[in-house]
Amino acid sequence: MSPARRLLRMLRPFRPAVLVIITFGLLSAVLNLVGPLLMGRATDLVVAGYLSRGLPSGTTSAEAIAALRAQNRDSLAAVLSTVDFAPGAGIDLAAVGRLLGLTLVLMVAASVLTAVRDRLTARIVQRVAAGLRRDVARKLTRLPLSYFDGHPRGELLSRVTNDVDNFQQVVQQGVGQLIGAAFSIVAVIAVMFALSPLLAVLVLAGTPLSIAVMTLISKRSQPRFDAQWAATGALNAHIEDIYSGHALVVGYDRRDLAAEAFDRHNDAMRLAGARARFLSGTLEPVMTFAGNLNYVLVAVVGALRVASGSLSIGSVQAFIQFAWQFNQPVGQLAAIAAQLQSGLASAARVFELLDTPEQSPDPWPPVVPGPTVGRVEFDRIAFRYSPDTPLIESLSLVARPGQTVAIVGPTGAGKTTLGNLLMRFYEPTAGRVLLDGTDIRDLTRDDLRSRIGLVSQDVWLTRGTVAENIAFGRPDASRADVVTAAEATCVDQFVRGLPDGYDTRLDDEHTTLSAGEKQLVTVARAYLARPAILILDEATSSVDTRTEVLIQRALRSLRAGRTTFVVAHRLSTIRDADVIVVMDAGRIVEIGAHNELVAAGGRYARLYATGTAAPLEEDGGADER
Template sequence: MMEDREKRHKTQSKGHMGGGPAMGRPVEKAKDFKGTMKRLITYLRPGRVSLIVVFIFAILSTTFSIVSPKIMGKATTKLFEGIMGKRSLEKLLPQLDTLTKLSKNPETATPDVANSISAVNKKISQIMSLNGGRIDFDYIARIVLILIGLYAISAIFAYVQQYVMAGVAQKTVFNMRKDVDEKLSRLPLKYFDSHTHGEILSRVTNDIDTVSSTLQQSLTQLITSVVTIIGIIVMMLTISPILTLVTIVTLPLSIFVTTNIAKRSQKYFADQQNALGRLNGHVEEMYTGHKIVKAFGHEQISIGEFDDINEELYNVGWKAQFISGIIMPLMNFINNIGYVLVCVVGGIFVTKGRINLGDIQAFIQYSRQFGQPIVQTANIVNILQSTVAAAERVFEVLDEVEEIQDGDATQVIDSPKGEVRFKNVNFGYEKEALLIQDMNVEVKPGQTIAIVGPTGAGKTTIVNLLMRFYEIDQGKITIDGIDIRDLKRGDLRNIFGMVLQDTWLFNGTIRDNIGYGRLGATEDEIILASKAAHADHFIRTLSEGYDTILNEEASNISQGQKQLLTIARAILLDPSVLILDEATSSVDTRTEIYIQKAMTKLMQGRTSFVIAHRLSTIRDADIILVMDKGSIIEKGNHEELLEKGGFYADLYNSQFKGARLEESAM
């Protein structure tokens, strides 16, 4: 039990522990990545035009964003040139005045002075022709306006891209959910018997949500990241191939450090998930069995087990988080080394006039941005792996073998009488092991048939075969002479009404739960059904009466009251054939009397199949079928079977003696 819970919780707990980058986490991989990816793409195919728009707009948005730093660098260069020109004029003009005075004095008017005046005038002319010795704010303003325009266009493209992608993603997931929902309605009961509810729910909710979030976010992020990497490299090359080489030199070091740390953290993350699964399993087990734990005084043992698992989770958890958490600091350290190298080499180039200051500023921005899309792309690749694995689990549901289709079933029973026959029926849940062999039973309309026997004898299997939840291997089952395989499943099941041991009530009013038996039932019909089921009295004692809201597990009413509501629902349906499966096995004696009265009322004039362990409740049955190991070993009414002194007599007497022993003990 504990191991099953651990396995379930290992799956459920993935991705729920906060901490380091996703790169350090264990990645769930698909069994057939290519095949599943192709199949996922088929779901995207109806929106291929929108996807093309998304791709184009993502490229344009990223391109406009990438170009901006270089254009901003032009403004920086112009500002720098204006400031330097102004400062140069402030130095050159006094120098020119001094030289002019010297040239006018015969004593100091030498050729060197004339040459110096010529050189200064030349520099002044260059400055005046360049920017007039002032900052060109008009040019800078134009650059700023261009940048605002670029960023605005980039934002608009990004908005449209996200808007269109949201529509594509949601439409894709809508179709996927629709297919899964329709598939679940076509799956045989065998599938639900062999898979836990939690597993099925996880596939149709969590896994589809994973696909949805990836399509919505990660797909566009992947496009943006790839375009950003390519665009940044191109822009850096246009500025300086040498500086680009300096930046890329640090890339192998980043990859080496990241992959090595990721490998180390993988082990700890795996251990963390295992410990978390066991911790969740322990907590759930102790919570659901809280009364038993307290009754046997095992609180301290439970706390001790929790502390041990919690300590293990702490030890592996902090290691996993710490090791994966140092990835970003190390990445920043390596990026800073590249940043320093770019600044030093770039500074040298500026002083030598090989590159403009604004270009260096733009290059530094590009180099700072260079590492981010690389890490982002690696993370998205991991996310895609998990997404394809999630999609694969969804497709596994869609690939399950469906119920045999109704096909040419055209027979309809307009007024069912309730005559049921089993003719040479063979059936096994597994092909190799037959559970029911050569069963022959004839039930006349209005008869009550009780089915008794030990656990696993095949009692509930008969119900499953009658309702065509499972298909028989050989033989034939007929209702009013018509093979049930010649009837549509919906028409067949409308003939039956069921009251099971496990009551099923949904979150809603008592009125809605009873009315579930027949759509469109009036208030008076619901009340009459409740009175017939002996449920009306307790319903009216509730504060809201028939408007009382039952919670999800209907725990705000008792077990017996739940059963009475399910009987009222069956009475409202007014079925031709009634199936009662252990309907009184989990209620007290007083409530059992009410339920027996309600069931007697319900069974009047109807063919009824009653499965019971308490043999005292089926003494009045017309036929009692005694089953063992899938075969009917005895058949007859109560008196006939007691006279035989066989299996039924032993079973009945053992229950009777047990009851007598209980009475004498009291």
């Protein structure tokens, strides 16, 4: 379905208001038509009174015209024959004043109707745009994680912000003008044919050519608008990447390369925008040129018609105004067409996002399990991120309630993928994941994820206070609950030293806290949520030794009584795990307790021999090999 048709569907809930907008647009167009007719009538009164003031009074207008023809004053007779006049009476200033006053009233009324129409249009468009943003936000929560893996965040943000805003502005500016222009064109054509079919044909003579040119230019400029907004998304993606990694860009002295890449994206956006605007910008000058030709034709032919006695001067004046009222909305349509092309290009990008296939729906009715015991089973799991590249093939693993299962192996072995499958961030291509004997696909995602806590190596904190970040997983938690979680996870000791304690607000870069302190806040967040199952994905990978000791202490408190999956490169962090799983190329190559695997002298023993293997102690004890 085209973006224009989808826009019309989005306006369906606002049908009563749209009908009011259409009605007001029609009334405004009618009132704008009556004004020139009244002004033409006033002109005829002035002309008739002025030209007939020297004629003998007491005679009829027909007798006065006959006398003028007898005196060979045919031109004056022809002009007076087109108007009503009383010989010798002069200009009826009272009648002229009434006509001009009525014209002013009608112009004010038309302006008020137009203002109300535009106000209603703005309100409807704002609501449509708000609904569109709401749909996009909800859509983002239903998209699979693979979609975000394949699209730069800056490009997605551009669709949610720039494209929606551009769509909103274009529609808000264009819809009201479009309705008013359409009604004006139809009404003006009808009145022009009623006044003078010949002049009406002259005004309309160039319209088919103008429409053909407008259609041709629109078709050529639409792809360029698409390219412009695609370039905008690419530029935003680059900006987001560069500024989110600003420290690394500066640290590696790659500012010049970043600036060069920015210049390339910026030039691409500039060229795409210039080409689109140049083509669409030619519409209005073409329509203006056609309108100017119409004025010349109407003036010349109208003068001849007045000289022949076929039309009055006031009628020609009104006709010239009608020609302007015809050409102005036609020019508006040309300008609106250019705006709508830009808006529809943005709308197409937003609708493309809304049409993206979503993650598989939750089952209905879903299974509602009882309290979680914590038995997790991967039953002959197979998975691949790319259809052509298998990652995991027929993997089976059981974690008993309360066990800590450590998963180790080289990068790309599939360690983090197991956690992603358990959280249903991805769906296995074969096999099942069971929670307490229930296939997790029979649970709703909300139900499943409410039972699982995640502490990732990618620390994410939201803008807000420290307390709000700790309570992110339990918004209804009391301050006492937050403090208890912070004390249990070694967070309280550094939070007390912050300027406002737990009410300290974190800025965009969270520079108030160190990397280790941020990680501890995420541990406190998981502690407060009290999940039945815990996933620790490289939770200590980016902290110093002392902070790792604090995090390990917090994690031991957090792991108590929970089924825990620990993904780690530092083998010292998983010595006390109940089960250690060694993975390579998506397969389990070894499994067992620490001492068993070391004694076996296999893959784990070699990894242990090359890694920091000793348990970390606060007194800085020597590493064991």
